[in-house]
């Protein structure tokens with residue numbers, strides 16, 4: 001078992017929260033008292049967002065109007081589209097989101113009439129459209145070709161297990177259309193749908209994202225897995241990006257600045273950026289045997305293996321168990337489904353050699369990939385979801401605020417004699 005180093009505020013209780021618990025008994029996770037297993041099995045991302053931001057699960061009427069509110073909020077303002085189009089095509093997608101978020105804050109600032117929850121809803125609904133507008137625009141497909149017809153070619157090839165294992169809505173009118181195996185034929189760079197043609201009566205953040213990405217309604221299983229991943233990524237106590245957002249909130253800064261802080265902090269590879277780094281790792285191997293040998297080599301060279309380890313969990317990351325099962329399911333229909341076996345081979349070595357378990361980022365990478373999501377969108381998808389947790393913490397911080405400003409132990413030089421500028425080396 002790897003030994004924890006001192007520093008990094010490890011183990012320090014830096015405040016209190018009523019939003020989530022992480023790592024009870026080494027592996028537990030709850031959002032406002034509900035277990036992550038229940039939320040991922042029975043709930044949707046919209047219910048989770050409502051729970052985190054408003055403090056209770058919505059009843060059926062509240063959920064219906066919440067979905068409608070998010071659907072209405074998901075249409076990009078023209079000015080924001082133009083701003084996104086001006087950003088370079090090779091900009092980092094997380095910077096695109098920081099710019100988009102900050103620009104939205106200048107157009108729709110926080111006022112007494114626009115509550116923090118309203119701002120959060122708008123941002124949850126617009127983050128995917130912002131990213132995908134910028135993405136398609138720079139691939140020459142942005143402004144409205146008619147969406148391609150739904151491709152039902154793979155219908156006969158779809159094993160029933162895909163439907164059985166997914167906790168899907170039997171009454172979903174899209175269900176009959178969504179027959180293509182997950183991610184098998186996805187061609188994200190060529191797709192471009194007219195955002196207005198989306199079926200807003202059946203809006204979900206997950207379904208809308210996949211529609212805008214691929215230019216057609218996604219298959220039910222893909223929407224379900226995407227939705228589960230949003231539930232899993234939504235909240236995690238005082239992780240680095242949430243803590244950073246709380247620090248910004250504690251200075252009495254505005255909502256969009258707090259979120260932009262969170263985005264910038266999430267980007268790094270030790271935090272949210274790890275899911276993209278995992279993809280780089282697993283695609284560098286052709287076979288599970290190669291993956292085993294390559295992982296051992298990297299460990300011998302003292303390299304970090306992305307997607308493993310955690311600051312708080314000591315036994316396992318419960319979110320990983322959930323997304324791992326979904327990744328395995330999707331792998332059965334994916335052209336490069338061997339990436340799942342490669343991932344398992346890496347996990348085996350990490351457990352054996354380091355006593356380390358996969359965190360949420362590890363199997364999320366292959367799951368997104370099997371859905372046809374391009375790798376640079378993995379961490380931005382994390383943003384869409386984590387906006388809910390960040391918002392809950394911003395609200396909580398503001399309710400009982402005190403400037404977050406710890407002390408530092410000074411370890412620099414003392415009693416330096418003043419040297420005139422011309423006499424300095």
Ligand SMILES: CC(=O)SCCNC(=O)CCNC(=O)[C@H](O)C(C)(C)COP(=O)(O)OP(=O)(O)OC[C@H]1O[C@@H](n2cnc3c(N)ncnc32)[C@H](O)[C@@H]1OP(=O)(O)O
Pocket residue numbers: 002003004005008010269270271272274303304305306307308309310311312354356359360361
């Ligand atoms: C959603 C999320 O944000 S989850 C986190 C995503 N990040 C990653 O997956 C990046 C890879 N993982 C890591 O870097 C770390 O495990 C972190 C950042 C998640 C946690 O860091 P810490 O709590 O500081 O772990 P810490 O450094 O104490 O780890 C103890 C030992 O295990 C080793 N270790 C921890 N994680 C890994 C890893 N992924 N690969 C190899 N060794 C590792 C450390 O190098 C250290 O060994 P050392 O004492 O010989 O230097």
Ligand SMILES: O=C([O-])CC(=O)C(=O)O
Pocket residue numbers: 233235236238239240271311312359360
């Ligand atoms: O809690 C952490 O340090 C990182 C993490 O898993 C998360 O933010 O989801």
